[in-house]
Amino acid sequence: MTEPTNAVLPRGVTQEEFAEALEKFRAVLGDANVLVRSEQLVPYNKIMMPVENAAHAPSAALTATTVEQIQEIVKICNAHRIPVYPISTGRNFGYGSAAPVQRGQIILDLKKMNKIIKIDAEMCYALVEPGVTYGQLYNYIQENKLPVMLSFSAPSAIAGPVGNTMDRGVGYTPYGEHFMMQCGMEVVLANGDVYRTGMGGVPGSNTWQIFKWGYGPTLDGMFTQANYGICTKMGFWLMPKPPVFKPFEVIFENEEDIVEIVDLLRPLRMSGTIPNSVVIASTLWEAGSAHLTRAQYVSEPGHTPDSVIRQMQKDTGMGAWNLYAALYGTREQVDVNWKIVTDAFRKLGKGRIVTQEEAGDKQPFKYRAELMSGVPNLQEFGLYNWRGGGGSMWFAPVSEARGSECRKQAALAKRILHKHGLDYVAEFIVAPRDMHHVIDVLYNRTDAEETRRADACFNELLDEFEKEGYAVYRVNTRFQERVARSYGPVKRDVEHAIKRALDPNNVLAPGRCGIDLDSYRKS
Structure with a gap:
């Protein structure tokens, strides 16, 4: 396949190496799920911040449908040192939308991973993939006459619980602190391993969405407002509908x-x-x-x-x-x-x-x-x-x-x-x-x-x-590095130590929330 000459390339990656990586992505995802033409990338480059769109322009976008595909994607990114920026629905308006935090990153768009895996109306919890929207969840609850209610941010119907919770958004019901109501994540790490938080690592467990803590360190919060992994499933508690x-x-x-x-x-x-x-x-x-x-x-x-x-x-x-x-x-x-x-x-x-x-x-x-x-x-x-x-x-x-x-x-x-x-x-x-x-x-x-x-x-x-x-x-992607500095050097040292341990090649959304090994090494 003849590649277009990309006006935007990932940081430090040549045109030839990028073309090689794209062919590998196509082998995993199929041609239709590897987007490189400028007209295909327009939806991923609409920002509301006071800079030119070009400052946050992606080099490509990938749409995945399975965890296994994501595992292969991160392996290719590691091999070619290509930074990948995951999004769920891309509706984070006012905070950066769907555009990557840095110019040239490839978008990993998870909107096609939109299965409502489970809603337990008796125990009042849901388990969903990242592309599920609040509108989709609401319709499911209504159609099945489930006695539960959702909590979401204000521009709600087109946004989703995974993206909102991972950015520690809030809502307007008694369950409005969304991260507090989260219970159990599945995360693809930078090396392709799949990690489940809480009780999720116990084979046959039926309490993954019931008990938050599991055993040992509780790491769910580490993956919010960070770039240490790609969340592919998330559980959260639902409020019983009151009379x-x-x-x-x-x-x-x-x-x-x-x-x-x-x-x-x-x-x-x-x-x-x-x-x-x-x-x-x-x-x-x-x-x-x-x-x-x-x-x-x-x-x-x-x-x-x-x-x-x-x-x-x-x-x-x-x-x-x-x-x-x-x-x-x-x-x-x-x-x-x-x-x-x-x-x-x-x-x-x-x-x-x-x-x-x-x-x-x-x-x-x-x-x-x-x-x-x-x-x-x-x-x-x-x-x-x-x-x-x-x-x-x-x-x-x-x-x-x-x-x-x-x-x-x-x-x-x-x-x-x-x-x-x-x-x-x-x-x-x-x-x-x-x-x-x-x-x-x-x-x-x-x-x-x-x-x-x-x-x-x-x-x-x-x-x-x-x-x-x-x-x-919270803050939009233009100012994330600036805000990260305001929280002090010790916090930043810890965050970058975790990044070096989990993502030594710095391929998962470098710069998100101010965590970027390349710029931090230079400073």
């Missing part, structure tokens, strides 16, 4: 209310009175996810003025902060907890409570209620229309669940974003002790000047938050 589900919203008029909101919520979350991950969304987050656009209110460049935001609140009934939570359980449990919750907010003397009966199908209440009840949707993609132009980067620092900390972070982020002419589009996700402060840095990627501002803004956000002792828990 009563009661979603609600509390609307607050003033930005300063964030202090009292969080301090009121913390004991309710710690006690389990409110069992799910509570969201506190800003006005502009509400506006974007309700499919409003900035152009409907203002035409001038720069950030949206506070006066305009107040007008939006008046027009739509949205608050400065919009709190979403839910209660789950029997009627008796829900009634008792509802009284506790409403008494707490009435005592606070702030906030207007809205129930599902009052909201009906109004957005964004409807999609929030769906997320909290395990019904996938794509409503939150409306955020990308707020400014338009296809630019999005998630900035996601963590803070204590203290109102004063949230106020401090919100003020700092808003000041930096406004300095660069961008909007503060944010939500807090409230756990019992921590807050995920999720900010969508939206910008017009077709505007070169605004793109430069967005890049400078993100760098400044990282710098200024780090000075205050804050760090992000």
Whole structure:
């Protein structure tokens, strides 16, 4: 087969050696599953970050369907020193999408490995391959009338549990800490060995998705936000579907209310009175996810003025902060907890409570209620229309669940974003002790000047938050090396020692989460 002359080659690999490796890949996968033409690679090179697509362009893409094929692929990659970047569904929008972390890596696309291997409705767990989506799982559960519910991130239907959990994503149900609900992985290592975590290594075990720990060191977490192996199966726990589900919203008029909101919520979350991950969304987050656009209110460049935001609140009934939570359980449990919750907010003397009966199908209440009840949707993609132009980067620092900390972070982020002419589009996700402060840095990627501002803004956000002792828990591929440095040299030394032991040829996604033997040796 005549090879196209690849404009993009893996780092340190010649055209001739790459052509030889491609022939070996074809022998394993078949011609149709080895993608090298530029038009075939377009879906793997759509990024939302403030750099040219070329900076993250792949040299090829492979689609595998079996573990055995993946074992052969990594052996070929080792023989030719070709870096391979695995993806599950490739829908990690705002964090890098499907593009590789470094230019020239080949994509290993696992979307065709999409078997729902098992759902045990009695023990409430699932075992799936990496290409399974939440939409696919939801349909299976509905068609088979299984009494379980899912937890997923907001743009949920087209994403999947393996990719989201491996990147330590979160959801909006009582099972919203997805990695905590993971139980048992199958991982192909860089040498082709297949490793099963937890009880998975015991022949004939029926507790692989039941007991997380197994015996000896528990290594599941080592494979998340890392590049030590390729996850080919993952188990996770499912929440029993409760007889009563009661979603609600509390609307607050003033930005300063964030202090009292969080301090009121913390004991309710710690006690389990409110069992799910509570969201506190800003006005502009509400506006974007309700499919409003900035152009409907203002035409001038720069950030949206506070006066305009107040007008939006008046027009739509949205608050400065919009709190979403839910209660789950029997009627008796829900009634008792509802009284506790409403008494707490009435005592606070702030906030207007809205129930599902009052909201009906109004957005964004409807999609929030769906997320909290395990019904996938794509409503939150409306955020990308707020400014338009296809630019999005998630900035996601963590803070204590203290109102004063949230106020401090919100003020700092808003000041930096406004300095660069961008909007503060944010939500807090409230756990019992921590807050995920999720900010969508939206910008017009077709505007070169605004793109430069967005890049400078993100760098400044990282710098200024780090000075205050804050760090992000996820970040897009452009900034992964930068964020890895903020966690200190000892952690990085350990991570690279593990990489040298498991992947001495540095072929599995070098650079992912800042782990790259080649650059680390040089430094």
